[in-house]
Amino acid sequence: xxxxxxxxxxxxxxxxxxxxxxxxxxxxxxxxxxxxxxxxxxxxxxxxxxxxxxxxxxxxxxxxxxxxxxxxxxxxxxxxxxxxxxxxxxxxxxxxxxxxxxxxxxxxxxxxxxxxxxxxxxxxxxxxxxxxxxxxxxxxxxxxxxxxxxxxxxxxxxxxxxxxxxxxxxxxxxxxxxxxxxxxxxxxxxxxxxxxxxxxxxxxxxxxxxxxxxxxxxxxxxxxxxxxxxxxxxxxxxxxxxxxxxxxxxxxxxxxxxxxxxxxxxxxxxxxxxxxxxxxxxxxxxxxxxxxxxxxxxxxxxxxxxxxxxxxxxxxxxxxxxxxxxxxxxxxxxxxxxxxxxxxxxxxxxxxxxxxxxxxxxxxxxxxxxxxxxxxxxxxxxxxxxxxxxxxxxxxxxxxxxxxxxxxxxxxxxxxxxxxxxxxxxxxxxxxxxxxxxxxxxxxxxxxxxxxxxxxxxxxxxxxxxxxxxxxxxxxxxxxxxxxxxxxxxxxxxxxxxxxxxxxxxxxxxxxxxxxxxxxxxxxxxxxxxxxxxxxxxxxxxxxxxxxxxxxxxxxxxxxxxxxxxxxxxxxxxxxxxxxxxxxxxxxxxxxxxxxxxxxxxxxxxxxxxxxxxxxxxxxxxxxxxxxxxxxxxxxxxxxxxxxxxxxxxxxxxxxxxxxxxxxxxxxxxxxx
Amino acid sequence: xxxxxxxxxxxxxxxxxxxxxxxxxxxxxxxxxxxxxxxxxxxxxxxxxxxxxxxxxxxxxxxxxxxxxxxxxxxxxxxxxxxxxxxxxxxxxxxxxxxxxxxxxxxxxxxxxxxxxxxxxxxxxxxxxxxxxxxxxxxxxxxxxxxxxxxxxxxxxxxxxxxxx
Numbered sequence: 001x002x003x004x005x006x007x008x009x010x011x012x013x014x015x016x017x018x019x020x021x022x023x024x025x026x027x028x029x030x031x032x033x034x035x036x037x038x039x040x041x042x043x044x045x046x047x048x049x050x051x052x053x054x055x056x057x058x059x060x061x062x063x064x065x066x067x068x069x070x071x072x073x074x075x076x077x078x079x080x081x082x083x084x085x086x087x088x089x090x091x092x093x094x095x096x097x098x099x100x101x102x103x104x105x106x107x108x109x110x111x112x113x114x115x116x117x118x119x120x121x122x123x124x125x126x127x128x129x130x131x132x133x134x135x136x137x138x139x140x141x142x143x144x145x146x147x148x149x150x151x152x153x154x155x156x157x158x159x160x161x162x163x164x165x166x167x168x169x170x171x172x173x174x175x176x177x178x179x180x181x182x183x184x185x186x187x188x189x190x191x192x193x194x195x196x197x198x199x200x201x202x203x204x205x206x207x208x209x210x211x212x213x214x215x216x217x218x219x220x221x222x223x224x225x226x227x228x229x230x231x232x233x234x235x236x237x238x239x240x241x242x243x244x245x246x247x248x249x250x251x252x253x254x255x256x257x258x259x260x261x262x263x264x265x266x267x268x269x270x271x272x273x274x275x276x277x278x279x280x281x282x283x284x285x286x287x288x289x290x291x292x293x294x295x296x297x298x299x300x301x302x303x304x305x306x307x308x309x310x311x312x313x314x315x316x317x318x319x320x321x322x323x324x325x326x327x328x329x330x331x332x333x334x335x336x337x338x339x340x341x342x343x344x345x346x347x348x349x350x351x352x353x354x355x356x357x358x359x360x361x362x363x364x365x366x367x368x369x370x371x372x373x374x375x376x377x378x379x380x381x382x383x384x385x386x387x388x389x390x391x392x393x394x395x396x397x398x399x400x401x402x403x404x405x406x407x408x409x410x411x412x413x414x415x416x417x418x419x420x421x422x423x424x425x426x427x428x429x430x431x432x433x434x435x436x437x438x439x440x441x442x443x444x445x446x447x448x449x450x451x452x453x454x455x456x457x458x459x460x461x462x463x464x465x466x467x468x469x470x471x472x473x474x475x476x477x478x479x480x481x482x483x484x485x486x487x488x489x490x491x492x493x494x495x496x497x498x499x500x501x502x503x504x505x506x507x508x509x510x511x512x513x514x515x516x517x518x519x520x521x522x523x524x525x526x527x528x529x530x531x532x533x534x535x536x537x538x539x540x541x542x543x544x545x546x547x548x549x550x551x552x553x554x555x556x557x558x559x560x561x562x563x564x565x566x567x568x569x570x571x572x573x574x575x576x577x578x579x580x581x582x583x584x585x586x587x588x589x590x591x592x593x594x595x596x597x598x599x600x601x602x603x604x605x606x607x608x609x610x611x612x613x614x615x616x617x618x619x620x621x622x623x624x625x626x627x628x629x630x631x632x633x634x635x636x637x638x639x640x641x642x643x644x645x646x647x648x649x650x651x652x653x654x655x656x657x658x659x660x661x662x663x664x665x666x667x668x669x670x671x672x673x
Numbered sequence: 674x675x676x677x678x679x680x681x682x683x684x685x686x687x688x689x690x691x692x693x694x695x696x697x698x699x700x701x702x703x704x705x706x707x708x709x710x711x712x713x714x715x716x717x718x719x720x721x722x723x724x725x726x727x728x729x730x731x732x733x734x735x736x737x738x739x740x741x742x743x744x745x746x747x748x749x750x751x752x753x754x755x756x757x758x759x760x761x762x763x764x765x766x767x768x769x770x771x772x773x774x775x776x777x778x779x780x781x782x783x784x785x786x787x788x789x790x791x792x793x794x795x796x797x798x799x800x801x802x803x804x805x806x807x808x809x810x811x812x813x814x815x816x817x818x819x820x821x822x823x824x825x826x827x828x829x830x831x832x833x834x835x836x837x838x
Contacts, residue, residue, distance in 0.1 A: 365704070365705055367812070368705035368706075368708075368711060369705050369708075371705075371711065371714075371809040371810050372705060372708050372710045372711050374807050374809045375710045375711070375714055375804065375807075375809055376710060399709070400703050400707045400708065400709070401706075401707045401708070401709055401712060401769040401770075401772040401773055401776075402703065402707050402769070403768070407698065407699075407700045407701065408700050408701050408702075408703045409700045409701065409702050409703070410700075411708065411710070413700070413702075414702055414703075414705075417702050418702075
């Protein structure tokens, strides 16, 4: 993770020629001095503008920069004469992860290039020639932080960041935007000193975005847990859906074949197969009896084998006519059963419909009662008045509009009562549904049996008229029917076995997901997180001491473990301190984050910018201590401080502090020869 | 039925049944239509929907009746667009609504000049705003909102004395 500014170049074409500025930046403490209203803020804001981060300080990108770059600039310091800006651009040379260098250019005003365009060239600013390849990206538009050509996607990669996908409102997720991280790295003069993360744009709907930004910058694992939890939940929902679809498809395929599955749960299971309730397919025998598919197939195969070996056949039954009568009898019985079953089916379906109506009207009643409960809780005059006594005769008002004084349930009791009824009827509906499905399959099986018996009678009649020597027509017909049936059932067995394998796979994965969810720490800081926060606390308090923090004793200050912000005994530290102490707190906190980044593995790019606060809030702050602290630390930090402090006192402040000073003499934008 | 757990002869059974019985009165569940809170609130919605914020006693009954089933709500919606009513509605007047109206008058949400139309009072308007805020009775409000503009006395008469135009 790294971001450093190496050069800033401003250019403005005007009617009076080209104006511009070039500021070289070095690592460590970098102080830029310019008079107020002579371009100090222009310089600082140009960095933000070039990086496409202006939405952090304004909702109108057009006004992100001072008018000198946008509109009119003073070309003559003595007369303050102005000239119009025809075209202007900001270029910044930055260093990213692995020391990679790039120059980023953005046009403020131009006839052909809009402010949404950001041009990236992979070379230092001075080595750029017209032949250098350019990459154009866009910023400040839909997709600027998510799509491949979005500038912030490129910039995140350049810094070495992977922006996390975070839970947002209404169950959506949204990326953490750069503009939401930079308030921890960049304090702008006008509004940035209002508090830590004073300029937090909340446009993505990410919940608790302040906390998430700090979690990201310090790479706290606790934020990862939340994301992992969301991912696991989504996966679980997918598995449940897959399970439901597989089971439903299988049951659909059984419909109308006289078969019924047992013990196939509709809901995702974690153990499968379930030893205590093995799943199975049963065959309806047409009457009340169902036979497991395997048994049925074994019996059918045995029967087929018997028919296939003619020598075991008993000699042709001489008494064919008796058999015909038997078979006809059987067929008659089947028909009678069939009729009875159809009537039962009709009854069941009527029953189902009436349960459905019942549930519908109960649901409507429930809605109305829930409304009443809300009305009563409104604390509004409605409920108040109706619960009181009659304003005229002072009798207690009735609880219902029925004549007579009937004791009635309260609205919330009614809600509970209706919910119970709905549960009961839902359970009845499920049972009735199951029963109806089973009956329908039985009925189909009966029809098939009836058809088979009819064929048998036909075949027996053939046997009666033409006695063949070999196989009887009856047996032949039976064999054809049995083979056909066995073949169909084998298909079912195959599908059932496939389903078992599928469900087993789903169950194994679901168990793994559930275990992973259980093992996730409950939104708790990991050991590493605690170490980082302790280091932040340490650095923060240490700095307050060095900066003469006066509002109260430093020992009372802690870093909250829920929002990671400084607090004093559960009170927000920033609520009741003086303006100058507020400056100290923000400075100490942002530098604290930077220092933690130097000791631990975090996402901090080692880069902080402070645009000096307005005089009144900083009048008691001695910046010497602040600057001293900023110049310390590791070799790979860059703290940029823009100030309009008088040069004498600034030099005195910086006397024994490692720093680089760039003094802007007069106006920032100077006429270039 | 399984066999009885204990074998008893008739006299034993009779002796066993000869015990005092206690009945405890339990509160009755009643239909939400008889809850004063709901009915008063619906009354206010209806008055608010009527022309000039005034609803005659007849209009109260007709519209309250119309809100009771989706089919009637359709009829109400067609009222304005001049479509012929397909079947002759039989509007029923219910005493419970009269009690609700009395309550609403008594607690000061509605006012009425003698036997004139009902109107919302300031308190009534506040209560109504609060209800809308709390998003209750959304279906009823939606059904009323589906009727274009305000309901006038003529519309009410059309529902009562149906004739094709």
